[in-house]
Amino acid sequence: MPGSTDRPDTARLVDRHGRTATDLRVSLTDRCNLRCTYCMPEQGLDWLPKPAVLTDEELVRLIDVAVTRLGVTDVRFTGGEPLLRPRLEDVLAAVAALEPRPRMSMTTNGITLAARARGLAAAGLDRVNVSLDTLVPARFAELTRRDRLDDVLAGLAAAVDAGLAPVKVNSVLMRGVNDDEAVPLLRFCVERGYQLRFIEQMPLDPQHGWDRDRMVTAEEILAALGEAFELTPEPGERGGAPAERWLVAGGPATVGVIASVTRPFCAACDRTRLTADGQLRNCLFSRSETDLRAALRSGASDEELADLWRGNAWAKAAGHGIDSDGFHQPDRPMSAIGG
Ligand code: SAM
């Protein structure tokens, strides 16, 4: 890895900007059973061929390396749609058996969660984030190209029943599509005890249709919420958490805004990412990857894999540079990186 010679002698995933990665995002698959318009075209994408995807054994081995050699404490499973991964519960159980046991969460569209929530919790999953951009059935069908809103709502309720708490809801607002739903979404979540987080739309769509001027900003979202709710900044340290959080009506309910574009939190980023085909990325917006799958399949030892990972972390850029002139959207769309 170029530039790795000045890397300090530490086992952890440090970079040259003073950050340490402890939060691993693992994409379990690039496939999905929804087709959210901002994420995928109607016909889907060119899915990874099966041999390219890490096997369960390969996946668990890499997570083991991250947890036992590199100081990763949190593992978030995502995709694509992570619930489409065959034998998911076995993977979760194997990760839950690692020492020290990492905290495990999952980001899902929730449409098959109702039937799975208990089994996921029994396998060791601690929490879920469920993506929900609208509460209007016809809009949901248009936005995701599938008429499945009721299934998501049932999935959310089942997650609470299964103890996958706190249940978080992720919403992306889009101008002229669902930007009138900030208040209804927050009311819905507060009433049910879900923690809502709005995410600014990022330039990660395969269609390259993102337009900064059309993006609904954190400022606009907060202004809309402020019309209906009393919001006060949540006291305490934010740490590496991407969401700025506010107490709703004095608490305990909260709402978060992940302003990746207008208020980037790169300086506090503690993430490292592994794609379903075994490529390491130190940022959603990386233009390069480290091929752990090739190393693993050609017989690398755990310590050699760990060292490749450290080199990848060390090369992390200071920020994503969305606002800089030289910004190029990465080749992989969000669904193939793991959002
Ligand atoms: N399929 C799962 C889901 O939808 O939760 C997990 C993967 S999805 C890519 C993860 C999250 O990324 C979702 O909350 C989705 O709304 C969000 N997302 C997708 N494309 C995005 C974009 N361009 N900007 C911001 N968030 C995006």
Ligand code: SF4
């Ligand atoms: Fe699938 Fe999630 Fe992308 Fe929607 S946002 S198409 S659910 S991967």
